[in-house]
Amino acid sequence: MSVADKVVKIIAEQAMLETSDVSLDNSLEDIGIDSLGLVESIFAIEEEFDITIPFNANAPSNSDFDITSVAKIIQGIERLVKEQAA
Amino acid sequence: MKRVVITGAGTINALGHSVAATMEAMREGRCGIGPLEFRDVERLSIQIGGQVRGFEAEGRYNRQQMSLYDRYTQFTLAAAAEAITQSGITFSGETAAKSGVVLGTAGGGVSTWDDNYRAVYEEGKNRVHPFVVPKLMNNAAASHVSMEYNLKGPSFTVSTACASSNHAMAQAFQMVRSGMAPAMLTGGSESMLCFGGVKAWEGLRVMSKDACRPFSANRNGMVQGEGAGIFVFEEYEHARARGAEILCEVAGFAMSSDAADIVMPSKNGAARAMAGALADAGVNPDQVGYINAHGTGTAANDKTECAAVADVFGPHADQLMISSTKSMHGHLIGGTGAVELLACIMALRDGVIAPTIGYEEPDPECALDVVPNEARDASVDLVLSNAFAFGGMNAVLALRKI
Structure with missing residues (x-):
């Protein structure tokens, strides 16, 4: 599973949705995550x-991590995973 | 209804080991927050707190007592001794039978849990000390106070997270006011500054890594403290008859529950508690000169609290002073209202308003007179002390100059 797939799976589980119901341009608020x-x-x-x-x-x-959309979260995590591997 | 006055106060916290030392630090706007020192602190992402330093339990308590007193109980007994000495009250006969002790704590013996979990899980031991349970239980501190001072009346511990000691003091107040008890020992204590205690708080991601700056636009969270505040609440005529020095009067209280969210505060719940305390004291909002804020330094609390103050006080919100002494001693969780009551006593008795230190940038959503960075001389007759807990449980006390 790719990083993106894993992140979507985690977010979908938190939102109590199917992964297919989570789109990359959703904000967490859009899908009911408080x-x-x-x-x-x-x-x-x-x-x-x-x-x-x-x-x-x-x-x-103000955090050094963009959470405005699912796509931004994935980008941030891909960066952190790469930094950690380096 | 009886009038209720405070005739004794005692404390130990990051600012000092006595009321005099604590008030001096508050007057000087001194910060008691610094690097934490305990086992495994390097594994924490939060490494600052308002830790009590230079408190040697060994020597103060004997070997048998040490095996029964968690650090939170040690703090309680040290503060209680100071309060009782100042008050000069003694408990015997009918007074002893009717007087009791109601204290607040959120965690009780947290470091006893921590040490013993470590022993059985990390070190693989299969045996713990026989007194682990009586040492860690949340009523241990209240029980030891009752034994030490012969308090045989209503005694118990209240646990409502960050409002614990305000709820406890409200209970004690009610018991004395109703005539049920001639005097009560009350207040609260907390000692969560150990690896497990801070690790649990880290999880919420509301802790600051550098400082507690309530109401300042650049605030970034709360900082934990530890310690105790203990008071003698006494019926007014009882205190006068024995010529006791009266520090101030407890004028009223109110409690409310948000019934809304387990962590997010509610403006309405906070406002109802403040308005309720004023109504209980029989005073108008414009008589209040100072509010000791809950003021945790989190975005959620500070904005909500300021909005609630604006709702309750209307135009008078701009006339009164409101400060958070958590900026100096940290957030003592279940003991915080008790230590903060000292700032209220200092305001009423000494005419000195404790500052909110660490204040760097105005926040339009907290546009009140927060007494930034320096204490102020001001004569006030009536003050409030706010506590708004996780779980949405609020308790506000009103105190009057005497």
Whole structure:
């Protein structure tokens, strides 16, 4: 499974949706994930890829990690996975 | 209904090991937050806190007591001794039979859990000390206070996360006010600054890695503290009859539940608790000179709390002062309202308003007089102390100058 597929699977599970119902341009809010759900998703992604995501729930928009859409989240994680491998 | 006054106060926290030392630090706007020191701290992503330093339990307590006192109980007993000494109250006969102790804590003996889990899981031991349970239980501190001072009346522990000690003090107040008890020991204590305690909080991602800056636009989360605050709440005539020094009067309280979200605060729930405390005290909003804020330094709390203050106080919100002393001593979780009550006593008795330190940038959503960075001399007659807990459980106390 690709990074993108794994991330979509985690997000879909959090949103209690089928993976086919999650599109890359969705924001997490679009698919009903609130601030608690976001923190849980970040945790699940960190566990899956064994990475640390720079994310502060107090100021999500100021974190060094873009969470505005599913696609942005995937991009960020691909970068972190690559950095970790390097 | 009886009038209720405070005749004794005691504390230990990151700012000092006594009320005098703590108030001096608050007047000077000193920060008690610094690098945490305990086993495995290097495995934490959050490595700062308001840790109590230089507190030597060994020597203060004997070997038998040490095997029964978790750090949160040690803090409680140290603070209780100071409060009782100041008050001069003694408990015997009828007074002892009716007086009790109601304390708040969120976690109880967290480091006892932590140490013993480590022993059985990490070190593979199959045996723990026989007193693990009586040491870690949430009512251990209240029980030891009752034994130490012969308090035989209503005694128990309240646990409502960050509002625990305000709920506890509200209970004690009610018992004295109703005539049920001539005096009550009350307040709260917390000691979660150990590897497991901080690791659990890290998970929520609301902790700051550098500082607690309530109401400042560049705030980035809360910082944990530890310690205890203990008070003697006493019926007014009882206190006068024995010539006790009165620190201030407890004028009213209110509790409310948001019934909404397990972590996100509600403006309405906070506003109802503040308005309720004013109504219970029989005062108008414009009589309030100072509010000791819950002021955690998280975006969610600070914006909600300021909006609730604006709702309750209307135009007077711009006249009153509101500060968060968590910027100095950190968030003592279940003990926080008790230590913060000291800032209220200092405001009423000494006319000094404790500052919100670490304030760097105004936030339009927190546009109140937060007493930034420096304490201020001001005469106030009525103050509120706010506590809004995870789980949406709120408790606000109103105190009056006497």
